[in-house]
Amino acid sequence: MNALVAVLIGILAATALWACLSVRIVRQFERGVVFRFGRVRPKTIGPGLAVILPIADRLHKVSMQIVTLPIPAQDGITRDNVTVRVDAVIYFRVVDPVRVIVDVQDYGSAICQVALASLRSIIGKSELDDLLSNRERLNQGLELMIDSPAVDWGVHIDRVEIKDVVLPETMKRSMSRQAEAERERRSRVITAEGELQASEKLAQAAECMAAHPAALQLRLLQTVVEVAAEKNSTLVLPFPVELLRFLERATTAEPEQRLEPEQRVGQEQRVGQEQGVLR
Numbered sequence: 001m002n003a004l005v006a007v008l009i010g011i012l013a014a015t016a017l018w019a020c021l022s023v024r025i026v027r028q029f030e031r032g033v034v035f036r037f038g039r040v041r042p043k044t045i046g047p048g049l050a051v052i053l054p055i056a057d058r059l060h061k062v063s064m065q066i067v068t069l070p071i072p073a074q075d076g077i078t079r080d081n082v083t084v085r086v087d088a089v090i091y092f093r094v095v096d097p098v099r100v101i102v103d104v105q106d107y108g109s110a111i112c113q114v115a116l117a118s119l120r121s122i123i124g125k126s127e128l129d130d131l132l133s134n135r136e137r138l139n140q141g142l143e144l145m146i147d148s149p150a151v152d153w154g155v156h157i158d159r160v161e162i163k164d165v166v167l168p169e170t171m172k173r174s175m176s177r178q179a180e181a182e183r184e185r186r187s188r189v190i191t192a193e194g195e196l197q198a199s200e201k202l203a204q205a206a207e208c209m210a211a212h213p214a215a216l217q218l219r220l221l222q223t224v225v226e227v228a229a230e231k232n233s234t235l236v237l238p239f240p241v242e243l244l245r246f247l248e249r250a251t252t253a254e255p256e257q258r259l260e261p262e263q264r265v266g267q268e269q270r271v272g273q274e275q276g277v278l279r
Contacts, residue, residue, distance in 0.1 A: 021054035026061060031097040033060045044097050062097035066158060069108065071115045073166070076123030084131060085166035086123055090115055090146065096154030104153045111150060115160075118145040131165050138162060 025048075026032045032045030035058045045059070052059055073087035092111060094100050100107050122142050123131070130138060139160050147157040167175075209215045 022051055024050040024059050026050050029065045030061045030063055033062060033097050033101045040098060040102055060101050062094055062100055064094055066091055066093045069112060071119055074119050076120050078123060078126055078128050080127045082128045082171060083168055086162060087164055088119055088160060088162045091159040092155050092157045094154060095156045099154030107153050107155055114149055115146050118142055135162050
């Protein structure tokens, strides 16, 4: 009886040990690659419980999640001879777990090294203005450069982003002065265009008022009303030039009307004599 119990206990222990060595759990975002006696099995194991042979099989789990890999900042010289410091970030994921395990030893490190070389290459091929304002095109070019060798390793590059471009202090000051000069130029051009348009409108208004003198009087009255609307103690009214000319003609004609007829005749004779002498 004791021997039978010992045998049962041994069988249960062996079964438990076999279960511990042969049963694996693969999570939802993982895939299992099985090596049987060192040879890879073509079929991967999906999420859930996986049963393998304790001695013959080895299970390697590969994460299928998107991996975020920051690229360290790289110093480079642009095509227009400006020294910059650029860093980026890569988003990639595994699409072929077997090739990731078999074809490359450490796919994360391999992707990082390719990204460093590609980033230095893209810096040397680009100008400073492209790095600052046209990053979308550079991101696409960098993604293609990294994705070309990554496809052979079973990795797909989802996205590459240039995070920051650090410029030297001298270049920052030069760009600041350039931007300030550009803003000053635009301000002067806008002011000149406004003055030109205002002068054209004033010339049209002057022509209209010259054709219609009453419009000038109405404008004068409107100005007086606007000035009088304020709380002013003194009001200065401009005197019309036409009225001054009328008074001047009236004052010169009045002495001539006051002369007697004889005086007028004598004056006309004197004027005639003077004209004869002049001839």
